[in-house]
Amino acid sequence: MKILIIGPPRSGTTSLIRSLGEVTKYTLITEPFNYNLKNHKIYSHPINYDDGIIVKMITAQVPLEYNNGDWKFFKNFIIDEINKFDYVILLNRKNLKEHWESYINLVYKNKINSQPHSSWSQLPDDIDSIIDIGHKNIFKYQRDVIYDISSLLNINISWYEELYGTDRTISLKLITSWGLGLDNNILNDLLHPKFKYRKQKSLI
Numbered sequence: 001m002k003i004l005i006i007g008p009p010r011s012g013t014t015s016l017i018r019s020l021g022e023v024t025k026y027t028l029i030t031e032p033f034n035y036n037l038k039n040h041k042i043y044s045h046p047i048n049y050d051d052g053i054i055v056k057m058i059t060a061q062v063p064l065e066y067n068n069g070d071w072k073f074f075k076n077f078i079i080d081e082i083n084k085f086d087y088v089i090l091l092n093r094k095n096l097k098e099h100w101e102s103y104i105n106l107v108y109k110n111k112i113n114s115q116p117h118s119s120w121s122q123l124p125d126d127i128d129s130i131i132d133i134g135h136k137n138i139f140k141y142q143r144d145v146i147y148d149i150s151s152l153l154n155i156n157i158s159w160y161e162e163l164y165g166t167d168r169t170i171s172l173k174l175i176t177s178w179g180l181g182l183d184n185n186i187l188n189d190l191l192h193p194k195f196k197y198r199k200q201k202s203l204i
Contacts, residue, residue: 007091008142019190
């Protein structure tokens, strides 16, 4: 079985691939075309995926061999890539405000070389000094392209708020709808909201 997870940053893709890996013991490939991370394995395109693999791709990350790595071609790239997989999970968030706050927190952590997958509670005071129109444009694209892929390929979007929400009955129903043939209850427990990076709802 080959599983592909696609989502914008801070939509729950990392927690999902780690949890699926724990349940399946499959090989994991995380962001194979992320050229911005130090000591991160980069793959050459095309990748020949073996059976028993889970791949996580972030929207707007494309191989340099594909249109010179221009992130605006992600939709074209991923539509071809999807055919290599048995199951595709699209992730996105309904709450735009909370998604944006989480995204700019990620931008800030990368800027100061801090651990991106660490917990946080509020945005720093100087966050506005590093956010520009470029961040806003790519953030919008990364969210919008999920809707485009969903519409073009008739794949339902799995919502962050349902998958990681406090109502674990709703999350279990969503996980079951993927039809992966796994132990859905174990996966549901691994995705419990107590493991979220953000530890409080209110921000200054």
